Amino acid sequence: MNEIILSMNGIDKSFPGVHALDHVSFDVRKGEVHALMGENGAGKSTLMKVLTGIYTKDSGTIAYEGRDICYQSPREAQEAGIVIVHQELNMMGHLTVAQNIFIGREWKKGLLIDDARMNEEARKLFQLLKIDIDPKETMSELTVGKQQMCEIAKAISHEAKIIVFDEPTAALTDAEIEQLFRIIRDLRAKQYGIVYISHRMDEIKQITDRVTVMRDGQTVGTMVTSECSKDDIVHMMVGRVIFEQPKTKSHVPPDAEVVLRVEHLCAGRMVRDVSFELRRGEILGFSGLMGAGRTETARALFGADPRESGAIYVEGHKVNIHSPQDAVRAGIGYLSEDRKRFGVVLKKNVTENSTLASLKAYVNPVGVINSAEERKITEKMVKALKTKTPSVDRMVMDLSGGNQQKVVLAKWLISNSKILIFDEPTRGIDVGAKQEIYELMNRLVQEGKSIIMISSEMPEIFRMSDRIVVMCEGKKTAEFDVSDATQEKVMNAATREIAV
């Protein structure tokens, strides 16, 4: 075994209301690829942000090359040799490859930038990595894979000793992945310490030496990759006890009317040939990891983003949805995962937000708003949903997350939506309010509404859904009745590698 170059011990980090890291320990040896795995929100990114100084830890120690460190900024970490290759590349498309690699530390010839020298140095780097990229090429002309290699070259040029790859293969083709793996193996042979964050189980088996699994802000365990199976890893990722009572069987009779049928929906890279059905009174859970294409599916269905193909049937009739307007007319309501951006108008009051989707019903023929009626229906909704607000004239900005969510829900109930899409319904909502939202959803389906619920939280999926659709990389990979589903089955489908 090689010597340990980095060891993080007992790292603790809290945000208001969230214990993001709970005494996490993690180490990296020279010349190894160490996988870091876990569900969304397990704490992987937070841990890496603590390491590179984006967040400061509350307690714990980080030892790097035998010294205790505590970086204040990513730049400091970079200078010390710890570099992250991000999932989203931070490159300036209009500059050349060499200019990107050496940005902020250009060689100068007098007052001018010495491009020739930079190109030469970049060429040397690429030779070292055995990659064929012209340093004079404009960055935006390169494929995503090649851009990523430039990031790696940039990391090496910083004399990095530890390179963190954050889901590096998400946007790559198979051939590019092969090349990336060759580079990573080269780096390993050259005694770099490598952290590899990925959801793709097959890659983990292929490229990593050890794997550490995190769950709910804690490290579950570290294993030698060759000594554990894929099932072991999945089990560690999901092996939490679900405290809330999960549904054991669907509450919807199998012959219930199909209110929504989506056939072969395609929209961009993230929605590829998705088909499913939603029955009256059903909660259909959409599970999957971040970036699986669930939100994109919902947005395409709702007409928020253009779709390339696919047919949508509401209550048996084909509907043409080209804009949210069409969707609302068809009786669909969408509660976004990002309430503040896509759900509420923060600087307007509860009434104005509640009637936003149905204002037509509260105006006279020349368009004058009937404020009394508008107020009455809003107050009725506030009472029915138990929204905590001093009055309906209060700005939505002043309400808590859970109550904002209720305002968005009120908007769709007032507009008489039959199909509600809840995208991460309890994100950013505290525990008590969460419970209330769940109860509301159950009440809604009892009243004959139908719900699509997108959730990244496994307990939520199991607690609420009658059926579960699992997506991975833009495709539907599985569909279970809740009575047949297990966390392992769902996680397997969510991490399934799809042949390109």
Add this chain to the structure above:
Amino acid sequence: MKAALQRFKGLPFVRLIGFNRVVLILIIFLMYGFFTVLTPLLRNGSSFVNYNRVLSAFNYAYFIGFLGLGVTFVIATGGIDFSIGAVMFCSALISGYCLTKFHLPLWLCICISVCVGAAFGSIGGYFVAFRHLPSFITSLALMLVAKGVGSIFTKTQSVTWPSSDPATSWYRDLVKWNGFPVGFVILIVIAALCAFLLYRTKAGRYMLCIGSNREAVRLSGVDTRRWEMLAYVMSGTLAGVAAIFYVGAYTTVQPGLGDTFNNEAIAACVMGGTSMAGGSASILGTVIGAIIVALMQEGILAMGFTISYQYVLTGLIVLGAVTADIISRKRKN
């Protein structure tokens, strides 16, 4: 002191029109006092206290007021319109030319003026709302177009109208009738209509919501493009109305000018409490802002300074008002 201020802010009247507007009204009186004291000192023997001065300031306030009302809608949606000054002149030139050269009836010429403004507003609104061009660029481009079209239409000649012909003399009564500022009444009536549109109708609700969070409005199933375009149409139309009052007050319109007035209108708007970030707008504030701008112009001329000082002051007011807006929004968050 603080308690007294709180109590003052709690008065029904103050709550109704907003504390900022009350401050602005006080500023008008302060400015008036300031000019009254300074004018005789700077220009020997000359006096500021004079009914004609008030009427002259009103003349200026009318067209700045109408321009400001229009651009208030655009700013409410989170956009900006720099074309209104030039559009106003273009409307005035075309309608004036129609009257003096084609001898069309006066009422028709007035309609033409409004229609020309509405046409420019529609074009701008189309490009901003349906083609997603930045309003800044779109309106600058239309400013050039309006300037050019006005000059081309009149063959680069200034137009003076209406003539003293008794058939068209009623036109000037629209602005001033026997020394009574009729224009002011019309300004208030139109401002009231604008306020009604903005605060009490679906269109106004949508415009304000769009300025606050366009995407949330779109995702509520609202065709945001239509309502955003309507804001520009309002802006253009009111520029056409402004043209009527500009001509009624000053009678002569020269081609190639007019584009300095947008800044004064925008200054009136932001001074009045309409946020450049969009989402909140004060019609009353814009009217008061227009009066302040007009009074300032009158005062500067009365004290013997050139109009260039007016530009400097207007620029500084815009900087100051927008800074104040940003600070107050930061404090709220």
